[in-house]
Amino acid sequence: MRTFVIAGVTIIIETILLWLFSLWLGVHLLEILLLGGISIFGIAWFFQQGSTYANNHINTMTRGWTGLDTGGVRVFRFKVGPVVFGLLMFILISLIITVIYYVEI
Template identity: 40%
Template sequence: MIKYTVTLFLTIAVEFGILSLAAVIFDFNLINTFFVGGLSIFCAVWLFSLFTHQSSNTLNAGIRGWTGQDAGDIKPFQEKFGPIKMGLAAFIGVNLLITYFYYY
């Protein structure tokens, strides 16, 4: 449990640091950078896991189709929220609230 919590907060801190540095270097608005950058990073991580799962299914289907051997099951994609993805999602949620209250 401690490892999970440390990883979650470390993910938030690293994302905060990277996006803060990007906002300062490129002279962007900090609030917009946090929201759009956090959303972009979360989408990139999600798409990577989706692509990895789809590639595994494609390989298993190809082996089964060409050779008839059972290379593994073809399973539907189910998102698993570990501490890193939960940290990314928490960062997006907090920044969504901050952005909303800042502009409205």
């Protein structure tokens, strides 16, 4: 239950941020909905990857300069927590809305 609440709050916050960004640019929200969702997800991906890279870099530098074993090098594994789940759900919802909006019936 807690996961769905956090995911829902993430979707609401992401919608508000993209709405404010669309107001700042002077475009409709539906024009930046999908690309904005993918961009925010990409930022989350890079933060997780950058954290793993920084830890590996520090561990190898410590091992190289001092010889102490500080945990070794870890493989990057993307973790899907409640916030990332909300980001993925937002991308799916925005994809559906974008397709419905731009399809000519």
